[in-house]
Amino acid sequence: MSGLYTPLVSGLLFPLHERLKGHQTQAVFRRLEESQWRSPGELEALQIERLREFLAAIGRDVPYFRDLFAELGFDPQALAGLDDLRRLPTMGKAEIRANSDRLRATGAGPLARFNTGGSSGEPLVFYLGKQRISHDVAAKRRATRWWGVDIGDPEIVLWGSPIELGAQDRLRVVRDSLFRTELLPAFEMSLANMDRFLERIRRRRPAMLFGYPSSLSLLARHARQRGVAMDDLGIRVAFVTSERLYDEQRADIEAVFACPVANGYGARDAGFIAHQCPQGSLHISAEDIVVEVLRPDGQAAAAGESGELVVTHLATGEFPFVRYRTGDVGVLSREPCACGRGLPVLAEIQGRSTDFIVAADGTVMHGLALIYVLRDIDCVDEFRIVQESPQLTRVQVVAGPNWSDAIEHSVRQQFRQRLGESVEVVIEHLPAIPLEPSGKRRYVVSHVSP
Known part of the structure; x- marks a missing residue:
């Protein structure tokens, strides 16, 4: 430490x-x-x-x-x-x-x-x-210390929840500065932004990384493609959570950042x-x-x-x-x-996975960037987002009686703000969201490769 x-x-x-x-x-x-x-x-x-x-x-x-x-x-x-x-x-x-x-x-x-x-x-x-x-904060800190790092060690967080990204008031900024935590937005993984993220990580030389496994592995692959060395920073551990961690993601993160990956489930x-x-x-x-x-x-x-x-x-x-x-x-x-x-x-x-969504201009976004548009609408019981192409996204919704034209308009508008104003957003009302052949339910299905 x-x-x-x-x-x-x-x-x-x-x-x-x-x-x-x-x-x-x-x-x-x-x-x-x-x-x-x-x-x-x-x-x-x-x-x-x-x-x-x-x-x-x-x-x-x-x-x-x-x-x-x-x-x-x-x-x-x-x-x-x-x-x-x-x-x-x-x-x-x-x-x-x-x-x-x-x-x-x-x-x-x-x-x-x-x-x-x-x-x-x-x-x-x-x-x-x-x-x-x-109790949750204490349990997380205990697990952090297993890896020889603690609160106060320099940290880069690649995250995207509106709770984290929307609370950057003065008190939060002061606290993060004192605790040496810097937040990078996982919903904005464009090529230019990923270049900037790599620069920020190199400059800060954090002791630990924290983020979605999909976002950290995408950033690791980007560093490899750009030829940017990230293995000389002394990063001790990369904590990942919120999604299923795949073997290839672990391998990419460990190879590029030269540190072990610590998985978390919750x-x-x-x-x-x-x-x-x-x-x-x-x-x-x-x-x-x-x-x-x-x-x-x-x-x-x-x-x-x-x-x-x-x-x-x-x-x-x-x-x-x-x-x-x-x-x-x-x-x-x-x-x-x-x-x-x-x-x-x-x-x-x-059973946990999150797909990436590709905007019309090529920006790669975490799938949660679209999920957050729907998740807090009380009358939405179930949903699935299907990106057919960079210009067409389907939103399949099981909605209650309070669904309205105003809500539908707001959903289309917010999707286009993220995907591009030219993107067609088709909203389909279904009695139920069908399961995958495996029996699992996917909430984001993208047919566009990032």
């Missing part, structure tokens, strides 16, 4: 920043640093204890779960093991959308409004309390679920998150057997996620990791 500055930021400025925001991040982080070295049996006992307390609290304070537990005759205090959790039904985006008000805990503090990225084609609006945010709704350690294992943040793998019939899959990942986040008491269906398919490992941490391991993650 770099000199005296990083310890100053990570040990003083960052804890002060979190305390001023009303977060308990530092206390949670200290507990996580200790608990990761417990045995698998000790961590499971901790999970059960926390699960019992969590379910008792939401059964008392959250109207939705108070009624559900009464209907099922479910007593959280009688929970003896993780298997007892399966007495409760799973929940998905539809259940959350239909019960948003009743999922708020009575007396909950201020809740922040968030959106999913729409990776399933079904966007979701949900709410997070300060406890959940504190989502805004489900939380930071798993992080990769230097031994190569994706460790589940078991102190806060219970992960189940379910077969299509809803029964538990055995270790080594694939199934849908279902998540219970134990720090969501103010707006609970209990047995939440992620829509992703994964496999739990049969073996512990050689690193010595007792945290359970995800052997494989399947």
Whole structure:
């Protein structure tokens, strides 16, 4: 870690920043640093204890779960093991959308409004309390330190969420400057911009990169094509998340930036679920998150057997996620990791990918640049974006009764702002979005090569 500055930021400025925001991040982080070295049996006992307390609290304070537990005759205090959790039904985006008000805990503090990225084609609006945010930030920092870097080390972030890109007020700029974080927009991957990004990375010489695997690998390939050396900067690690990481993407990033790639699995709704350690294992943040793998019939899959990942986040008491269906398919490992941490391991993650979209002028954009146009429209239940050519994009929508001509006009206008004013945007209303032959749902399909 770099000199005296990083310890100053990570040990003083960052804890002060979190305390001023009303977060308990530092206390949670200290507990996580200790608990990761417990045995698998000790961590499971901790999970059960926390699960019992969590379910008792939401059964008392959250109207939705108070009624559900009464209907099922479910007593959280009688929970003896993780298997007892399966007495409760799973929940998905539809259940959350239909019960948003009743999922708020009575007396909950201020809740922040968030959106999913729409990776399933079904966007979701949900709410997070300060406890959940504190636990997620602490888990992310713990995983960052596995790689010998910390908050305060120079960082380049290649990202594109409107939350990150729209909050560049003075306080945010000052904070990023103090924490030595620089944001580059992943939605604007034109050739000229990628040249500029490479120049910025060379000038900053970051200790770590963070971004979408597709964006970082595209930038790596661009550097190779341009003949720009990026392997002499001392970058220690590239953290990737939000999409499935493919082997060729990992190879491109590692070769060009001369650093290992650390994969992460999670989502805004489900939380930071798993992080990769230097031994190569994706460790589940078991102190806060219970992960189940379910077969299509809803029964538990055995270790080594694939199934849908279902998540219970134990720090969501103010707006609970209990047995939440992620829509992703994964496999739990049969073996512990050689690193010595007792945290359970995800052997494989399947089912996440994001295509690039190519604008009429050749600019390559992350597919999420178009998804964000649709994901926060309440009357959109499902969607799929199909780019047929640089001049034609189809938007397939399953819309509710509140859809209007004004919304349709706004969608076309925003798509053309991103793709080009000459692009034809055809909106098709469907009763349902058909699945791929594989059974998976794709939310962006581009027939144009970047």
